[in-house]
Amino acid sequence: xxxxxxxxxxxxxxxxxxxxxxxxxxxxxxxxxxxxxxxxxxxxxxxxxxxxxxxxxxxxxxxxxxxxxxxxxxxxxxxxx
Amino acid sequence: xxxxxxxxxxxxxxxxxxxxxxxxxxxxxxxxxxxxxxxxxxxxxxxxxxxxxxxxxxxxxxxxxxxxxxxxxxxxxxxxxxxxxxxxxxxxxxxxxxxxxxxxxxxxxxxxxxxxxxxxxxxxxxxxxxxxxxxxxxxxxxxxxxxxxxxxxxxxxxxxxxxxxxxxxxxxxxxxxxxxxxxxxxxxxxxxxxxxxxxxxxxxxxxxxxxxxxxxxxxxxxxxxxxxxxxxxxxxxxxxxxxxxxxxxxxxxxxxxxxxxxxxxxxxxxxxxxxxxxxxxxxxxxxxxxxxxxxxxxxxxxxxxxxxxxxxxxxxxxxxxxxxxxxxxxxxxxxxxxxxxxxxxxxxxxxxxxxxxxxxxxxxxxxxxxxxxxxxxxxxxxxxxxxxxxxxxxxxxxxxxxxxxxxxxxxxxxxxxxxxxxxxxxxxxxxxxxxxxxxxxxxxxxxxxxxxxxxxxxxxxxxxxxxxxxxxxxxxxxxxxxxxxxxxxxxxxxxxxxxxxxxxxxxxxxxxxxxxxxxxxxxxxxxxxxxxxxxxxxxxxxxxxxxxxxxxxxxxxxxxxxxxxxxxxxxxxxxxxxxxxxxxxxxxxxxxxxxxxxxxxxxxxxxxxxxxxxxxxxxxxxxxxxxxxxxxxxxxxxxxxxxxxxxxxxxxxxxxxxxxxxxxxxxxxxxxxxxxxxxxxxxxxxxxxxxxxxxxxxxxxxxxxxxxxxxxxxxxxxxxxxxxxxxxxxxxxxxxxxxxxxxxxxxxxxxxxxxxxxxxxxxxxxxxxxxxxxxxxxxxxxxxxxxxxxxxxxxx
Numbered sequence: 083x084x085x086x087x088x089x090x091x092x093x094x095x096x097x098x099x100x101x102x103x104x105x106x107x108x109x110x111x112x113x114x115x116x117x118x119x120x121x122x123x124x125x126x127x128x129x130x131x132x133x134x135x136x137x138x139x140x141x142x143x144x145x146x147x148x149x150x151x152x153x154x155x156x157x158x159x160x161x162x163x
Numbered sequence: 164x165x166x167x168x169x170x171x172x173x174x175x176x177x178x179x180x181x182x183x184x185x186x187x188x189x190x191x192x193x194x195x196x197x198x199x200x201x202x203x204x205x206x207x208x209x210x211x212x213x214x215x216x217x218x219x220x221x222x223x224x225x226x227x228x229x230x231x232x233x234x235x236x237x238x239x240x241x242x243x244x245x246x247x248x249x250x251x252x253x254x255x256x257x258x259x260x261x262x263x264x265x266x267x268x269x270x271x272x273x274x275x276x277x278x279x280x281x282x283x284x285x286x287x288x289x290x291x292x293x294x295x296x297x298x299x300x301x302x303x304x305x306x307x308x309x310x311x312x313x314x315x316x317x318x319x320x321x322x323x324x325x326x327x328x329x330x331x332x333x334x335x336x337x338x339x340x341x342x343x344x345x346x347x348x349x350x351x352x353x354x355x356x357x358x359x360x361x362x363x364x365x366x367x368x369x370x371x372x373x374x375x376x377x378x379x380x381x382x383x384x385x386x387x388x389x390x391x392x393x394x395x396x397x398x399x400x401x402x403x404x405x406x407x408x409x410x411x412x413x414x415x416x417x418x419x420x421x422x423x424x425x426x427x428x429x430x431x432x433x434x435x436x437x438x439x440x441x442x443x444x445x446x447x448x449x450x451x452x453x454x455x456x457x458x459x460x461x462x463x464x465x466x467x468x469x470x471x472x473x474x475x476x477x478x479x480x481x482x483x484x485x486x487x488x489x490x491x492x493x494x495x496x497x498x499x500x501x502x503x504x505x506x507x508x509x510x511x512x513x514x515x516x517x518x519x520x521x522x523x524x525x526x527x528x529x530x531x532x533x534x535x536x537x538x539x540x541x542x543x544x545x546x547x548x549x550x551x552x553x554x555x556x557x558x559x560x561x562x563x564x565x566x567x568x569x570x571x572x573x574x575x576x577x578x579x580x581x582x583x584x585x586x587x588x589x590x591x592x593x594x595x596x597x598x599x600x601x602x603x604x605x606x607x608x609x610x611x612x613x614x615x616x617x618x619x620x621x622x623x624x625x626x627x628x629x630x631x632x633x634x635x636x637x638x639x640x641x642x643x644x645x646x647x648x649x650x651x652x653x654x655x656x657x658x659x660x661x662x663x664x665x666x667x668x669x670x671x672x673x674x675x676x677x678x679x680x681x682x683x684x685x686x687x688x689x690x691x692x693x694x695x696x697x698x699x700x701x702x703x704x705x706x707x708x709x710x711x712x713x714x715x716x717x718x719x720x721x722x723x724x725x726x727x728x729x730x731x732x733x734x735x736x737x738x739x740x741x742x743x744x745x746x747x748x749x750x751x752x753x754x755x756x757x758x759x760x761x762x763x764x765x766x767x768x769x770x771x772x773x774x775x776x777x778x779x780x781x782x783x784x785x786x787x788x789x790x791x792x793x794x795x796x797x798x799x800x801x802x803x804x805x806x807x808x809x810x811x812x813x814x815x816x817x818x819x820x821x822x823x824x825x826x827x828x829x830x831x832x833x834x835x836x837x838x839x840x841x842x843x844x845x846x847x848x849x850x851x852x853x854x855x856x857x858x859x860x861x862x863x864x865x866x867x868x869x870x871x872x873x874x875x876x877x878x879x880x881x882x883x884x885x886x887x888x889x890x891x892x893x894x895x896x897x898x899x900x901x902x903x904x905x906x907x908x909x910x911x912x913x914x915x916x917x918x919x920x921x922x923x924x925x926x927x928x929x930x931x932x933x934x935x936x937x938x939x940x941x942x943x944x945x946x947x948x949x950x951x952x953x954x955x956x957x958x959x
Contacts, residue, residue: 119599
């Protein structure tokens with residue numbers, strides 16, 4: 083699976099499961115904090131569970147810079163596959 | 164009001180938990196520092212990182228006659244109620260209307276949902292699922308005839324139940340309230356807290372390792388009684404119930420405010436309403452769950468409130484022994500707080516090693532957290548705190564002394580100043596006025612729709628609304644509409660002066676069932692952290708607090724369809740007692756594929772349009788949300804608010820019939836109506852019209868018409884009866900609240916009266932129309948499964 087396919091899959095997951103509207107979510111959009119997307123620690127648990135289930139990569143305790151946007155999550159997955 | 168009524172006392176205690184089947188056993192184990200936490204064998208723990216729970220492990224308590232077929236949560240509740248009644252020297256109340264039952268719960272009959280979805284979908288399990296069943300069944304057990312409801316505020320529910328019980332007594336609406344809370348250990352909370360990583364991988368250790376909770380189960384029951392009543396019957400009196408503070412965080416759906424602001428407000432309110440100061444509190448039974456977020460916020464709150472004002476404070480969390488019993492926690496801990504008070508012993512917080520004690524000493528400052536072993540101490544006044552998902556905070560004070568309760572009960576008129584309406588016919592008050600009358604659905608499956616347009620209108624951002632389940636969507640939109648319609652701006656300076664009562668019949672039952680289906684397919688290790696917070700019934704009220712900024716009272720009350728006006732009655736009580744100046748009172752229920760399956764399973768959801776009074780055995784299942792902004796008349800006038808009408812009286816009553824039915828309970832409706840009239844200082848002749856609850860189901864419709872004929876006698880035939888269900892279907896609590904809103908709109912002239920029904924001499928109904936200028940007082944009535952009724956009077 084290419085990194086772009088991973089990004090597409092992550093975006094699909096974030097939109098369908100975490101209720102984010104696709105038109106405001108680009109791969110470089112900041113995910114967490116007081117912004118338009120506003121993901122929080124509960125959402126990060128869902129992302130961790132998804133990444134573990136989908137790619138077998140455990141992101142528990144991984145630095146928050148890797149959760150910055152879809153690009154950085156996908157990069158972490160690619161590096162650790 | 165009578166001075167005597169301001170004193171509330173505890174005259175009976177009952178409990179069941181992992182450390183004992185009754186109060187004596189549990190207390191003996193508390194004093195011996197025994198923990199009930201062990202590895203669980205009752206749920207699937209495969210791939211789950213923690214398998215600890217504090218369960219009621221034997222079954223020798225499960226033998227109370229009449230509880231067969233009930234969910235475990237109701238059985239636990241009734242076990243504790245039975246003990247508390249015996250302890251108080253009480254027996255069958257004989258339908259006494261001066262006796263109420265208020266029970267807290269978080270997950271309700273979730274084991275019945277589990278059995279339903281993992282088994283053959285047996286229809287007899289369906290009525291056992293909602294939280295609504297618990298208080299109703301407990302009221303049936305003790306044969307109480309007064310106000311009956313459940314408080315569904317998750318982990319604060321037990322404490323709020325006792326606080327509300329005392330409020331009812333102080334308002335003169337009850338002599339005895341059987342109050343408490345119950346929850347059963349089950350897969351949904353276990354998988355949910357697992358998904359949130361909120362379980363401790365070891366037995367929980369509050370105020371110590373901050374590494375998570377251990378779930379418990381059980382029930383606590385307290386007989387809360389007016390002093391006058393208790394003294395007259397020579398009852399044993401444990402202590403006084405003084406003030407309680409209830410607030411909401413307006414912060415986050417699962418995490419408490421890190422600054423502790425609203426926790427502290429709850430604690431300070433409890434102290435202040437008790438007529439005491441911080442220095443008077445000798446012991447606090449803390450919420451102390453064991454999670455970092457809770458315990459750190461609580462350390463901060465306790466230090467900020469008490470440091471420098473109280474150098475001899477003891478605090479402990481009994482959750483290291485009982486686990487976190489969720490909706491039962493506040494009740495179980497209230498029993499412990501009362502035992503501590505009366506026996507002058509501080510219960511311990513277990514689990515501290517020598518190294519832990521050194522860390523604790525730094526965190527504790529001058530507060531004594533009573534680690535590991537109980538401590539003898541002269542106690543005169545104690546406090547019990549509970550903080551919950553949804554950002555709900557509750558604190559209550561028990562004392563050996565009379566205190567000087569500052570809450571009052573002025574029977575003042577309460578202004579209706581804002582309306583928020585969401586129905587299948589459209590959203591917003593104007594849409595309701597404009598189109599609900601001509602709404603002509605062809606389907607018998609009615610659903611409201613809220614979306615981006617409504618969120619934009621309410622100023623809600625995607626970062627917020629993306630988290631909401633549909634029940635919460637309906638509730639937040641109608642709630643925000645009501646504030647906007649009332650021109651009520653929530654600002655820092657008034658945020659704590661306004662509160663919320665959400666009324667709902669099924670509440671978050673759909674998200675519970677949805678979550679249950681998820682884990683029964685994928686296992687308890689694969690629950691959803693995103694979905695779990697929405698399985699608590701008070702999530703919707705929590706979200707409304709977050710998006711509106713409301714930091715005052717926040718309670719979700721559930722007991723059938725009547726909850727939608729019970730919320731109005733409850734809110735009136737909160738305003739009259741001086742706890743808030745304004746309240747949002749709501750009714751919300753949803754219809755979706757899950758609810759439709761359940762109602763179809765019960766044989767109640769019609770496939771074809773079905774009109775009220777049509778003699779059917781089904782109704783049109785619908786949904787929606789209506790919110791009324793209620794205000795202290797003086798406050799409303801001071802801010803120049805437009806006043807639609809006034810809420811002038813309320814009454815509630817219960818006549819137990821099996822939960823899931825209502826036939827045979829009609830006399831309770833008579834009593835609810837008469838109580839509302841008395842409360843408003845009106846006579847039957849003053850009532851010009853009724854907004855009824857008929858939905859097409861013959862058993863429901865007959866109760867309404869027969870009761871009106873009994874109460875209004877020869878005038879019954881002249882009374883126009885309006886129906887908000889004729890066009891919009893049976894939306895349970897949403898219909899009940901809409902009925903109250905409809906009455907306010909008619910009285911204000913915003914909506915014409917027009918079509919209505921009249922009772923003919925033979926009991927049949929005929930259609931007619933009525934003039935609004937003849938109306939001064941409108942009676943709004945609603946029913947609840949199991950025989951609970953509420954009546955509210957809306958006046959010009």
